[in-house]
Amino acid sequence: MRIKFLLVLFLIGFILQFGNAQLSVKYEKFSLPNGLTMILHEDHTVPVATCNIWYHVGSGREKPGRTGFAHLFEHLMFMGSGHVPVGKFDEWLEAAGGDNNGSTTSDRTNYWENFPTSALELALFLESDRLGYLVDVMTPEKVDAQRDVVKNERRQSYENRPYGMASIVLGENLFPADHPYHWPTIGSQEDLSAASFDDVVDFFKKYYVPNNASLVIAGDIDPAKTKQLVTKWFSDVPLGKPVQPLGAPVAFLPEEKRIVLEDKVQLPRLYINWLSPKHFSPGDAELDVLANVLAGGKNSRLYKRLVYDLQIAQDVSAYQDASMLNSTFAVIATARAGHTLAELEKVIREEINKIKNETPSLREVQRAVNQFESGFLTRMERVGGFGGKADLLNNYYVETGNPDYFNEDFARYKALTPEDIQSVAQTYLREDGDVVLSIVPQGKKELAAPAKGGK
């Protein structure tokens, strides 16, 4: 049989300079006739390389009654495939000095193998085999085995952790029931119990197709040779049906929601969450900087007031949790003993209102941007794993179409003015459209933030 395919290759070599930062990651991009996108990046610092693949499917695609399925499926990807007996994925890789992991979000699922350069072809074989032949050897027993593991992951990371249920409750209240971000990626115990072997086959056929994936090979590689090897190992996987991008109307909170949960904790904790613009859209970088101005470091507004001056909080944090369809912005603070969440909320609202009424100082914004800048530099160091260069190239490619989006990404921050920061506070940190969650010690509801209308 003759295999005919077309490789489209972009070879891009730019060196951009930003102040002293050199934020450029050179890459080559091409795609196979079966629709798989490949991105190659050379870094010869140490003789290791990484294989990083993103499937453009996350928990947002789950069917009703099957929450947690995309993540359960991720676990099944390590259970062997057509030509890889169960257990051998990890054994062969470790015996070659490699390591691996995967993760699932609402938007996507990613997998990586880090390995010495001698194991490049092994990694490609393993990764391509589970893309091509996973369900050939899938069994209900494998599904059961990982179902138990994932249920324990839920117990360990959520149920048996103080304040562990907060993120689940917040998601359910921020997004309407039919929004892909309404349910948690970890899923519910009931839905995990319900996941079936047939679900696995369906999900695989629908979403684990080369045209719904992007692959980055980075590290101490020879690009020409790597191209050949990737082509060799991934070309026998047939093109799948097109996967339509997941869409959702922009979520909107028409009014404030206030929730109180009791937990086995010593101290009450307050969560104020807002809906915010999706990743890379206008307002997203501004909110990152606003989070830093509010709670990044000792001099941030909320840390200084709550933790340092008043000493009524043990900790405070703020962040823009950016995702592809919609983001959320959060302020979280834990009260000191003897203090209530009402006291904390009052100060938090005051500080947010100050920013709404008066632009933050240039130094505050510059301090945040400088921290982001060194963060970008740090990302130039490590090739593999979560947050390594390969993972970032893939992330940028998936979300912007440009793998080397490092400079553009940083430029978003660099361009910000204090007025920009003030403006997103005014637009998004509304008092009539947020979710206020109080987690209080059992039997201590009086420590919660006041009920609606009671502030």
Next chain:
Amino acid sequence: MKKSKVCARGASASGGKSQNEIVMLIPHEVREKHLTWVLIFAFLFVSLSPAQIPDRTKPPELGAPPTMKLPAIEHFKLSNGISVVLMEKHQVPLVEVELIVRGGSVNDPNNKIGLASMTTAMMEEGAGTRNSMELADAIDFLGANISAYSGWHTAGVSMFTPLSKLDDAMALFGDICLRPTFPKEELERNRKERLTTLMQWHDEPRAIASVQFSKTLFGDDHPYGKPTIGNEKSIRALKVDDLKKFHQTYFRADNARIIVVGDVTGSMILPKLEAIFGKWEGGKAEQQSFPKAEQMKERAIYLIDKPGAPQSEIRIGRIGVERMTEDYYALRVMNTILGGSFTSRLNQNLREQHGYTYGASSNFDFRVMPGPFLAGSAVQTAITDSALIEFMKELNRILEAVPDEELNRAKNYLTLRYPENFQSVGQITNQLAEIVNYDLPDDYFNNYTKNVLAVTKDDVQRVAKKYIDPENIAIIIVGDRKTIEKPLEALKLGKIVNLTIQDVLGKAPKVE
């Protein structure tokens, strides 16, 4: 049926030859600082040789193990004798500098545990002419990170900065190392914060398990038996003078070493270090000696009740061995097989075969003095007893000779991925810190692979028998007593000591 399906697909993919059509884009030279590129299309026809058609019947052959070329470890001395260890790394304009002194939590007086930890935390709360807020603002504004830390036997200050901010960051680094001011009001604030942390430990099954584990292994008289952040009484007792004294005792020239990694050279960084540290006075800090901790002489279960907990936190262990033991490499290999990797026996058994947990592992914590050997997991409450049976099974099975396949996998896993530890300035600094902290020779990195590969099957069995004694071992479980106590009793593994969280942590401190 399944098998034949596999073969059919494999066969269809491997038949015949083909011509490949490749469209290449050739980059234009980047001129000056312009961002410009031009696309030129060329069509290449390459045919796959039979070797390029995937044979999925067996895993592909591995290439020859790569060799890593590291920049040299360079040694310098400042005029007052402080040693400087440098590794250049020029890929990214970043610099990491770390000052390490001998002296840490083991040196905390009995009534002042938490002293080392509080002293170093307070070094960030004001230094030179800057108060706590000014110092933090100056560091954050540079995009740098400067933090003081303490370990069991060492303390120090580490600095991470973009190269462009090196001079400013170094000045702040020098202030924190040499001129901390220890303001009284900052101590009061930190004291409250720590007491609150102790209070929050009551919520954390992992913290509870870890405190009881150290206490059971090392007892109340050995420094390793106590929490490094201190207890309520000792934290309340700490005074500014205690912190100043700790700093003066251990942060002095003869007791300090400096590590530099990053986009610098010796001739560039040395004058800067000399200007900051060259006049620092010496005086050697006396090193204390400590009583030998008594090894576990029985097997006992310490069951700490956490009513309604959906999982049990399990910690199993005994006293291990010091970092400089000649058994170091054999222990690393043995532990990789037992619980040091994903395919290790504990993880495969408890997670992959039984689904009792999200993960199980083991570890030897190598310290200056013998640290703990620990095997642990968080398991579903209902099967706590079954999980314990599997733990004991694996702790006994590792005493038998290990198969070649597992031995070789572990050795490869430890050696072939070693270069991954040398990618970032932070990683390299950690590697050099091991050399500095244990006075390892410069060829340590070079000989690492050889030393791991020299470990034999007999070595693995010998060290397993020497250090893992399943009859004399502590078992700590934090979980729902009502559900798990009876099944645990039925296992007859040893006496069960029932404890409450308060027995372990004391009453939650009242923070006013």
